[in-house]
Structures are given as structure tokens and as C-alpha cells.
Amino acid sequence: xxxxxxxxxxxxxxxxxxxxxxxxxxxxxxxxxxxxxxxxxxxxxxxxxxxxxxxxxxxxxxxxxxxxxxxxxxxxxxxxxxxxxxxxxxxxxxxxxxxxxxxxxxxxxxxxxxxxxxxxxxxxxxxxxxxxxxxxxxxxxxxxxxxxxxxxxxxxxxxxxxxxxxxxxxxxxxxxxxxxxxxxxxxxxxxxxxxxxxxxxxxxxxxxxxxxxxxxxxxxxxxxxxxxxxxxxxxxxxxxxxxxxxxxxxxxxxxxxxxxxxxxxxxxxxxxxxxxxxxxxxxxxxxxxxxxxxxxxxxxxxxxxxxxxxxxxxxxxxxxxxxxxxxxxxxxxxxxxxxxxxxxxxxxxxxxxxxxxxxxxxxxxxxxxxxxxxxxxxxxxxxxxxxxxxxxxxxxxxxxxxxxxxxxxxxxxxxxxxxxxxxxxxxxxxxxxxxxxxxxxxxxxxxxxxxxxxxxxxxxxxxxxxxxxxx
Amino acid sequence: xxxxxxxxxxxxxxxxxxxxxxxxxxxxxxxxxxxxxxxxxxxxxxxxxxxxxxxxxxxxxxxxxx
Numbered sequence: 001x002x003x004x005x006x007x008x009x010x011x012x013x014x015x016x017x018x019x020x021x022x023x024x025x026x027x028x029x030x031x032x033x034x035x036x037x038x039x040x041x042x043x044x045x046x047x048x049x050x051x052x053x054x055x056x057x058x059x060x061x062x063x064x065x066x067x068x069x070x071x072x073x074x075x076x077x078x079x080x081x082x083x084x085x086x087x088x089x090x091x092x093x094x095x096x097x098x099x100x101x102x103x104x105x106x107x108x109x110x111x112x113x114x115x116x117x118x119x120x121x122x123x124x125x126x127x128x129x130x131x132x133x134x135x136x137x138x139x140x141x142x143x144x145x146x147x148x149x150x151x152x153x154x155x156x157x158x159x160x161x162x163x164x165x166x167x168x169x170x171x172x173x174x175x176x177x178x179x180x181x182x183x184x185x186x187x188x189x190x191x192x193x194x195x196x197x198x199x200x201x202x203x204x205x206x207x208x209x210x211x212x213x214x215x216x217x218x219x220x221x222x223x224x225x226x227x228x229x230x231x232x233x234x235x236x237x238x239x240x241x242x243x244x245x246x247x248x249x250x251x252x253x254x255x256x257x258x259x260x261x262x263x264x265x266x267x268x269x270x271x272x273x274x275x276x277x278x279x280x281x282x283x284x285x286x287x288x289x290x291x292x293x294x295x296x297x298x299x300x301x302x303x304x305x306x307x308x309x310x311x312x313x314x315x316x317x318x319x320x321x322x323x324x325x326x327x328x329x330x331x332x333x334x335x336x337x338x339x340x341x342x343x344x345x346x347x348x349x350x351x352x353x354x355x356x357x358x359x360x361x362x363x364x365x366x367x368x369x370x371x372x373x374x375x376x377x378x379x380x381x382x383x384x385x386x387x388x389x390x391x392x393x394x395x396x397x398x399x400x401x402x403x404x405x406x407x408x409x410x411x412x413x414x415x416x417x418x419x420x421x422x423x424x425x426x427x428x429x430x431x432x433x434x435x436x437x438x439x440x441x442x443x444x445x446x447x448x449x450x451x452x453x454x455x456x457x458x459x460x461x462x463x464x465x466x467x468x469x470x471x
Numbered sequence: 472x473x474x475x476x477x478x479x480x481x482x483x484x485x486x487x488x489x490x491x492x493x494x495x496x497x498x499x500x501x502x503x504x505x506x507x508x509x510x511x512x513x514x515x516x517x518x519x520x521x522x523x524x525x526x527x528x529x530x531x532x533x534x535x536x537x
Contacts, residue, residue: 308523311516318513330496342502346509349490354517359531361520366532407512 011039012173012467015081015230019123022080025069029062029080033125036082040127040174043470046155048147049168051087052094052129058082061125076123078177078237085179086163087129088136089113089221090210098212099132099162101145101335102328113210114245115179115221115238122237127175130165134337136181136214137321137344138162139189139409140391144337148391151194152468153434157388160193160409162186166224167194173467177225177234181211183218184313185383185413191224191425192383192437196465197454198224199231202249202444203420206235209244215320216247217359218313218417226465228455231424232256235447249445256448264456267449270299272381272441275306279398279411280385287428287436288380294462295453301376304368305361309415312358312365314407318347319355339406366419373443378453382412383425383437416441424450426463438463481514483507 010018010032021027037055044050062080069075085091088098090109097103111117116126131149133140141164142148149164151157152172159168163180167190170178180187182200191198199222206221213219223234239253271277271292277285277300292298303309322329322344329348333341372379385398385408395402396409416423416439424440424447442450457463484507491498498506 305523308520311519314516315513315520318509326494326496330494333497333499338502338505342505343509345496345498345502346487346506346513348494348496349487349510350513350517354513354521356531357517357525358520360525360529361523363529363532364523364525 009035011035013176014227015078015176015225015233016227018081018176019077019079019233022065023075029065029125030059032080033058033062033082033127036127036175043172044174046150046470047152047168047172048149049130049165049172049174050084050128051097051131051146051165054126054128058125058127061120065123065125076121077233078119079123081124081177082127082175083119083124083177083179084128084130084169084175085113085116085126086132086166086181088132088181088212089116089179091116091126091129094129096212098136099134099143099146102332103212109210111210114207114242118238118240119234124177130169130178132165133162134340135321135325136162136183136186137340139185139406141167141190142391150391151388152470153195154388156390157434158193158391160190160388163190163224167191167196170194170196170224170226171465171468172470176230177223180222180224181214182220182222182417183214184317184417185410187222187224188383188413188423188425188437188439189409191427192435193388195427195429195435196224196226197228197231197427198222198425199235199447199451200417200423201235201447202422204247204249205422205447206238207242207245207248209242213324215317217316217320220417220420226467228451228458229260232260232451251445254445254448256451259448260451260455262452264295264453267377267453268375269295269297269378269380269453270301270376271297272303272379273300274302276303276381276412280382283387283430284382284385284436286430287438288382290428290430291380291426291438291457291462294457294460297380299376301372301379303372303379303415305365306415308361309365309418310411312361313414313418315350315355315358318343319350322347362418369419370443377442377449379441381416381439381441383439384409385411387434387436412439420444422447422450424454426454426457427465428463478514483510486510
């Protein structure tokens, strides 16, 4: 519900409300951007979501937008909406640091990444670059070079990674939309820990051109936000072919907003059992059960060989990530985060047949999971095995066994992104404590269905992404 | 990944030392415990994937197209 203009705090308004108000002329884009920059200045020192704030660029763009409206030009569907991008997205004039120290010496990017350009073509306004785990090899939101992004809902806890700045900025109400990447869970994990919505589209749906890669076989880009409508707005604006990304689809763009409120009565929905019902604490499973109950879902389905899918994603990630960074590991190893460096070095040493086998298994697994989608339209699974851990924790207790934290936060996300399925991460608040996330998983190219389910749950009050109470 | 059981047939320190030469990767001895731990995890993952029978016709899913 929109507040009267005089009472509206534009710095924390939804993207859809801002775009409508700017297009109507009830608020100037400059007013929205100035309020956003002011809030970032006041709140971000506690959260550490931003690595660069682009005040001059953002205000100049807002002025151009206001001038265009004054001339009677039609504005785009994201007119005046501030957004920020994980700092692995190219931003013209800045070196693309990808969470690293080494990349700060790169030449400044000559142009914006495709997805930034597409959001700005729709009227959105980039206000800054966001913190992330080094080279995206991270689930914690911790960064030894730029400092950790803190969880806005509890500053002593992890934001989740590697898109920790994206989750932190959205949950702290610094921007209504953020761009992020997800190779093994890096949109879905911070969405869960920070209580945001996140969309990891089908592999190949959105262009990755102009983003610093991690694992080409598994890299996805997508939006994070505080409402399903805002995700849908951004997702629609970013679709389309792009010859600069070799895996992006030639399919026609998928308009999702028109069907967003179609409900769920025609959908066959199941909860992932087996692997996805073990290795999580009671709260993580309780969040899934809460949404299953809300959807009157009593069906459980087993995703076959999920543990092997995860192991395969782990091997491919280690090997491809290491190959990408091999020259830097040879010459500048001491400048990496040691935790990232040692995983990459081990990955560089993997025998090729192990990696080839994992890629072949991927083919088998994809076929097996696609068979499941003959029986169901949507599968629900936890995003993470627990709520956001305390910052600095290095072990996680799963089924009574202490396991390494960094490697295990992605237990439930890796088998899904391994074959590129589209997922909406939906935030669930079981009590007064921290949020949990549930993956709403659809068949390839059916982002529309995952968004519909998330929207239905949001309207019914079962999932929500409130601004953290910070200042 | 969970902490894998020790495999007496695999010595990650000796392996890492040998392969580092092939890769021309200089490795500080202080990094070895962590690298070895990561190699054990990767070894366990490879064992898990390798134990699954795949037909010879199961090719990798292609992503490159010219």
C-alpha cells in the first residue's frame, strides 16, 4: 500500500512504487536517489554492503530522467528505481574487483555489464557496487580485503555469500533491488540469511556479459529484492539475447508480470524429501513445512542422486575456478584470501578424468530430474541447513556431526544450480528470530511458475522481506 | 562436504608436492595442511561420483556452440 507522498520514505520504498510515482510525476527521480544516498551514508557503515557509492553518476542520471519526463517522454518500467550491483559486474570507469585485492589493478571497465545497461535502459539508476566473497568462492559474506558484510537483522551474524553485499543492501533498505550472481547458491544463501527474495533464473536465461566469471559451466546472474513484484520487474527488464554471452538463450523473453497473480490452484507442488530432509536443523525443515502447509502440499518427491550432484558441482567448481585463476595463483598467491587460495590450489590439482566424470554425471542427473517435472511443477526445498551463523564461525553441526562451515552452507543449493533449474528463494520468518529461506524450484525456463508461487505466498503473508530495523 | 575418512592409499602431501611441479605452482609449506585437507575433500567427492555407473554414451552436456 502506498503512503501519501508527503509521508513516503523513498529510501526504503518498493521498486514498483517508486517507478509508478516517478512516471506519474508525484516524485522526482532526484528526490528518490538523494534519499537513497543519504540512507546509504547513514546505515551502510554498520552493514558494510557497499564497496563503492556512485553518487555523482546516480544524481546525473536522475536529473536526465527528470528532464526526460518534463519533456513528456515515456519512462521505462523501472523509472527512478535505485539499484546496486555485486562488484563482479562491470561498471564503466571502475576496475571490476570481484571481491579481490588483485583485480583492483585491472583497467577500468569500458562499459557497464549487460544487465546493468538493461536495468538502466528501463529507467533504473545504479547507485553503487556491492561487497562479495573473494572471486565468488564463498557462502559466508566474509571478505578479508573489504571487511565482512554484516547481516542487517543481526549485525553479529553472517550475511551469507558470496552475494553478501547484495543481501545486506536489500535487507538494510539501502536499495530495493540488487544484482547478484549464483554459481552454487550465492543468490539463494544470502537471500535466506538476510530475509530477501532472490531469483536465480534458468542457466542461460540472463546474459552474463560484462561480469567477472567464476565457473562458466555453472555461473548465473539474477536479481534480489524485497518483493516478488520487484523481482519480476527487474527480471523482465533484463531478458533478451546477447551475443556477448555464449550460453545465453535465443528463446523469446518470458513476460512474467501479467500472470504473477494467477494463483497456484493449477500447480502440482511437492516437497523434496530424502537428501533434502536430512542434514538440516529443525527450523530449516520447519520453514519448508510451513510453506508446504500454506500451499496444501502433502506430496514428497525424491530428487535422485542429489549427494552425487552436489559432489559433482563441487568438483567442477574447484577445477574450473582453479583453471581461471591459475596464472594468478602462480604469481600472486599471497594476495588471495588464504581460504580461497588453498581451495583453488587443490582444485588445480584435480585429475581431468574426475572433472570429466562429473560433467558426464551432470547429463545423467539432468535427465533424471527432468523426468520428475513430468509429475510436478514446483519442488520446495530448504535454501540453507540453518539460520545465519555467527560471523567467524568455521564449523556447522549437521545431524550431530561438526562439518566445515564454508563447504556445507550450500548443501541444498548446489544440486539445484548444478543443472541450472530456476529458483525463487523466499524468506520465511517462523518466529521473532532470524529468517530462513525456502527454494521454490521449477523446471527449466519456468521462472514464471516459481514467481507465481512466491507471489501467492507473499500475498497470503507466509513470506516477506522487511527492512531491518537499523536506523 | 563432510570431513572425509582418511584413505591410506592417498597421501595428499606427496601428491600436492609432485603436481605442484607440473603446474609450476610455488607452494609455501605453511599452506600444505589446508591444501591437503581440501584435496581429501575433493578425493572423497570424486570417489562418490566415480562410484556411480554411467553408460559410455553419457557425454558431457555441451554448452559451447559455434
